[in-house]
Amino acid sequence: GYLNKRGEVNKAFQRRWFVLTGNLLFYYDKRFDSEPIGVIVLEGYMVEMLESSGRYVFELVFPGVSSRTYILAADSQEEMESWMKALTCASYDFMKSAIIELQNQLDNM
Numbered sequence: 001g002y003l004n005k006r007g008e009v010n011k012a013f014q015r016r017w018f019v020l021t022g023n024l025l026f027y028y029d030k031r032f033d034s035e036p037i038g039v040i041v042l043e044g045y046m047v048e049m050l051e052s053s054g055r056y057v058f059e060l061v062f063p064g065v066s067s068r069t070y071i072l073a074a075d076s077q078e079e080m081e082s083w084m085k086a087l088t089c090a091s092y093d094f095m096k097s098a099i100i101e102l103q104n105q106l107d108n109m
Contacts, residue, residue: 002031003083006071013073018083023092025060040070042090049084056080060087 004013005027016037017028023043026036040060050057056077060070074080088094 001079001083002075003027003079004073006073008068020086020090023090023095025087025090042087043092045091047084047087049080058084 001018002015003018005016006013017031017033019026019028019036023041025040025042027038027040028036042060044062044064046061046063048059048061050059050071056074056079058072058074058080060072062068072083074083089098
C-alpha cells in the first residue's frame, strides 16, 4: 500500500507504493511500476511510533555503526498500526521463532 517516506537527503515526504515480501520491503515510485526504486532488508531493526503533529508517523531504526532510520507516514491510525504490526513480524528471526514455537506445540500434541 501507499506510505509517505521521508528522504535521507531531501527531508520532504514522498508518496511511495510499498510491498512487503518476507523480510524485504520494496518501494516504488508508483503502484504499477515494474521496478522498485529501493528495498529495505528488515533485519536487526526496530519499529517505533513517532509523535508528530497531525501525521501517523513511524520509523524503522537500524542501530549500529552504519545506522539508518527510515521515517514513514501512513494516511490513518489504522493503516499505521497495520503496517507497524506487519513490519514487526517480518524479520527472518521472528519468522524462525514462530516456526519453532509452532513445531514445539505440534510435538506436544
